[in-house]
Amino acid sequence: MALPGIAIPDQAAAPKLQVTNLGVVFQGNDKTIAALDNINLEISDGEFVCLVGPSGCGKSTLLNAMGGFLSPTSGSVSIDGELVSGPDSRRILVFQEHGVFPWLTVEGNIGFGLAKLSRSERAQRIAHYVELVQLQGFERSYPSDLSGGMKQRLQVARALAVNPDVLFLDEPFGALDSITRVMMRGELLRIWQAERRTILCVTHDIDEAVQLADRVVVLSSRPARIQNVLTIDIPHPRNISSPRYLTLRDELLKMIGLAYEI
């Protein structure tokens, strides 16, 4: 029986996202940089996967290639069996910062990609996501009047409102202070549990990965290859001082090659 709070990928179901022999080489004027080498990965519908690895190894490149924001040099990515060949409103990237339109209000930002909906559907959708990210009372506020955490929640709401198949998060809380970061993790989990989207998240933060993910993909140094995949089999909410949590955290640190004592 499934433990409450654990997403059990349906083994019989086709993967939501399939990465096959993916490679990316950047050709500059004076040098060539191999960023990704032969990446193979399957992600299930509704799964939360974190990507970790050394700085500059190719995490953002992998995220961008999976989302169709960057063309691979070799290999392919498919979502629901359909080849990813470029950007698409079904795949949304959330950045560290600057991901909201400063000239639009909270409502305007969330409603930005919803022009095809009728007026009432659009209003309903906006109200739903304002509530989900708890920005009630700030509907008419501009981003300049929001805190860093509120802006990131707005970015997540704007991304979710267009009903994406997969949400790609690139260090989404990297620019926030440590207390807001921890609070935002809880917010993101609450939203993920309510909406059950497939989420791929690049992070530099080991605790973030162990607290959030169903699986953590550990990349090698550049060119990035998949070095390890760690399944975090702890139900949410996760007790961060439980023996299992600490064991998995240690395992991840070992996989990344970080020392226990600094």
Ligand SMILES: Nc1ncnc2c1ncn2[C@@H]1O[C@H](COP(=O)(O)OP(=O)(O)OP(=O)(O)O)[C@@H](O)[C@H]1O
């Ligand atoms: N558009 C580009 N053109 C040329 N080289 C690039 C481009 N984008 C990334 N690179 C190079 O590819 C390598 C991987 O970069 P990437 O940003 O994917 O790493 P990362 O693991 O996300 O880095 P960090 O941990 O520092 O955020 C780096 O050496 C980078 O300089």
